[in-house]
Amino acid sequence: MEVTLTPQELSQYNGRDPSKPIYVAIKGRIFDVTTGKSFYGPEGSYSMFAGKDASRALGKMSKSDEDISPSIDDLTEKEMGVLNDWEKKFEAKYPIIGRVVCGGNAAEDILPCSLELQSCKSIYGKTEALDGEEVKSFQHNDVVLSLQSTR
Numbered sequence: 001m002e003v004t005l006t007p008q009e010l011s012q013y014n015g016r017d018p019s020k021p022i023y024v025a026i027k028g029r030i031f032d033v034t035t036g037k038s039f040y041g042p043e044g045s046y047s048m049f050a051g052k053d054a055s056r057a058l059g060k061m062s063k064s065d066e067d068i069s070p071s072i073d074d075l076t077e078k079e080m081g082v083l084n085d086w087e088k089k090f091e092a093k094y095p096i097i098g099r100v101v102c103g104g105n106a107a108e109d110i111l112p113c114s115l116e117l118q119s120c121k122s123i124y125g126k127t128e129a130l131d132g133e134e135v136k137s138f139q140h141n142d143v144v145l146s147l148q149s150t151r
Helices: 034-040 055-060 077-093 106-110 117-124
Strands: 003-005 023-026 029-032 096-100 125-130 133-140 143-148
Touching: 023 055, 023 077, 055 077
Parallel strands: 003 096
Antiparallel strands: 023 029, 029 096, 125 133, 133 143
């Protein structure tokens, strides 16, 4: 069963409560890294990533607080490659247990929090013209979301 957590809910899985697993998200996908407690637990060298989406920091190879963010819109091609390598390492080592969602309404729940409209366009969708109105269609996990401009 796939879990969906808001960023606030994800933050509860930071390794500080020994009764809870430790989660790290990459590109909105949540990995259970509890078996890597020596890395992601409170005393671990990557503890700052626990309970967060660490996409940006992993892509930049940074442990800086300002880089620990799901935002990847301005990563360079090289940094995206590094992030993708990290993602593959996590996929091989840790189970994926769910996704980070923004919550609040159905449209937000379809797309991971790390995606904003511009990055959704580049990752999931296309732009079409419909009777002079711009319609953006995005597909994510077999769900199509269309957003019509209000010009």
